[in-house]
Amino acid sequence: MSQISSLDKIHFISIGGSVMHNLAIALHLKGFLVTGSDDEIYEPSASRLEKYDLLPSVTGWFPEKITADLSAVILGMHARQDNPELAKAKELGIKVYSYPEYIFEQSQNKQRVVIAGSHGKTTITSMILHVLNYNKRVFNYLVGAQIEGFDNMVKLSEEAPLIVIEGDEYFTSPLDPTPKFMHYQPHIALISGIAWDHFNVFPTWESYVKQFELLADSLPKAGGIIFDETDDMLDVIGQKERPDVVSKPYHAHPYKIEDGKTILITPDNKEVPVLVFGNHNMKNISGAYAVCERLGITDDQFYEAIQSFKGASKRLELLGKNETVNIYRDFAHAPSKVEATTAALKEQYPDRTLVACAELHTFSSLNKSFLSQYRRKLKAADIAVVYYNPQTVEHKRLEPISEEDIRTAFKRDDLKVFTDSSEMVAFLKSLPWENANLLLMSSGTFGDLDLKTLATELLD
Structure with missing residues (x-):
């Protein structure tokens, strides 16, 4: 991992993004000197940045904020290719990262788990974080929604041996059309399902599916792919022979409903009540279970923790x-x-x-x-x-x-x-x-x- 002094200065171009503002706060809490710009910042980003005194006093782009003493510039997806701050950073030869590249830079010595898929990835990532947190594991993370028990949605620390990342398939930055999840180079990848969306980014179904195949094919030896086997397209990708890569299919966790309450039926026939519901969430639980099992969480630890999971923000x-x-x-x-x-x-x-x-x-x-x-x-x-x-x-x-x-x-x-x-x-x-x-x-x-x-x- 690159050694970073606590006096590193980082500037965010487009600091108001949902992950960008969380990353800015995470680096600020690590002791970095953080600045940023944006031409529009909405809630909740604005008040969260303000709380840490990171909210730009004026919206807009100011090339004078880009100075030679910056260690790096992090470029958000919302900025354009002709951004004046970006032009200044290039002119001064300052290293420009997209946030996925920066997250990878900071987690090269960690075990990297990436949760991908057209739907369910935020919830599955949130479930895994909840279970690890409940069991007092030390870990880093990046997730796209607010979860109970977590103040910030990005955490980077030197001592954590593991990072769990919600990884999406969209372009990395205005300069880089690679899917974000390819930059994380995961050891374990979960793909929750493939349903064509984002017609403006992937004009054909084939071009969309290809992104997930690239992710699966990128796994290293001794890596693992975990996938929803009830998704026909994904089953083809998941079952493909990959030397020395473990393939783990999953489907909806067995459950029953009584009086408007969902109850999981565990492998040893115990009944475990949960707060989330729906067949899609039973798949999400199975996916989270498969990842947690690979991370050394026992059945008892998983089922005890999952009972108190309330769901990610704005998900049912x-x-x-x-x-x-x-x-x-x-x-x-x-x-x-x-x-x-x-x-x-x-x-x-x-x-x-x-x-x-x-x-x-x-x-x-x-x-x-x-x-x-x-x-x-x-x-x-x-x-x-x-x-x-x-x-x-x-x-x-x-x-x-x-x-x-x-x-x-x-x-x-x-x-x-x-x-x-x-x-x-x-x-x-x-x-x-x-x-x-x-x-x-x-x-x-x-x-x-x-x-x-x-x-x-x-x-x-």
């Missing part, structure tokens, strides 16, 4: 409840996630009316030629709602889509489609909220709705 997060109604929000935006989350809630509470609302918010989900990927994905819902903002379509310079296009794509004639969030709220308030559950799925905000307030109003 309970916003409010009363005796007959539960209201959840979920980060689900891709078709496979919308389907899995909706099915999970219906399975958990089969006798309750399920109202499921999905916001189309990403470049892919608002793309006319991608919309058909949502076919029947809301079939588990009793009342299905889709919200989108036509201004977002315009802003992303996409072909306009109509309410009829969306109904046709989802293959559901009774689909309620809203382009005005206040009309969607009025519709939800008109429903009889008794013996019913509400699921709000989006990576956006449903047109700046305060979802917690909405939950309170519906429950009242």
Whole structure:
């Protein structure tokens, strides 16, 4: 590992990113002198940076911040190739890292575990961190969501023998189109599933699948690949012969549901109640179990710890409840996630009316030629709602889509489609909220709705 003095000065170009701001805080806590710039910083990044006095006083790019005494510059994905600070760093010959390259630089002497896949990777990573933490193991990590019991979502320390990284398949930086997960050079890689999304980055299904095959093929001798064998494409990649690489398939953990509670059935037939639910989360538990087993966690240690795992932030997060109604929000935006989350809630509470609302918010989900990927994905819902903002379509310079296009794509004639969030709220308030559950799925905000307030109003 490169030896770094506590007086190292690091500058972040695009410090407001979800991982970038966490990495900046982690280095600050290690004693580094950290500075940064960005042209827009949203919550929660802004207040978290401010707490450590790392929030830039003015937004924008300032080449004068790039000085010869900097040890390194870390470049975020949000910056552009012609960024003036980047130009200055190149001119001065300062080493420029993407954050995946920097994380690798800091963990060369550690065992590296990477959790990848189109869906479930944040939850699986969070489960592993929870189990290791519960069992007082010393480890480093990088994960994309807030988890209970962890203040910061990146930790780098000299003494940890292990780092667990949530690794995604998207471009590393404006200068580097390699998938981020390739830079970590894992010893153990888990791939949770492959479902084509990010139409703007990977225009074809084949180009998307190829990224995961490259990851699997990159494993070193004595490495291990852990994969969901129920995913047909992934099963082909996982079962491929790789000399001296251990291949470990998994499927949904055996479970039962009693009175709206999910109970795991362990290999020795014990019953272990858990707080998360849904077939997709039972797969996530199996994946986390397989990784923890490779890291020396015993069955007893795993099952004792997993009982208290509450889920990652915004993943089937309970916003409010009363005796007959539960209201959840979920980060689900891709078709496979919308389907899995909706099915999970219906399975958990089969006798309750399920109202499921999905916001189309990403470049892919608002793309006319991608919309058909949502076919029947809301079939588990009793009342299905889709919200989108036509201004977002315009802003992303996409072909306009109509309410009829969306109904046709989802293959559901009774689909309620809203382009005005206040009309969607009025519709939800008109429903009889008794013996019913509400699921709000989006990576956006449903047109700046305060979802917690909405939950309170519906429950009242």
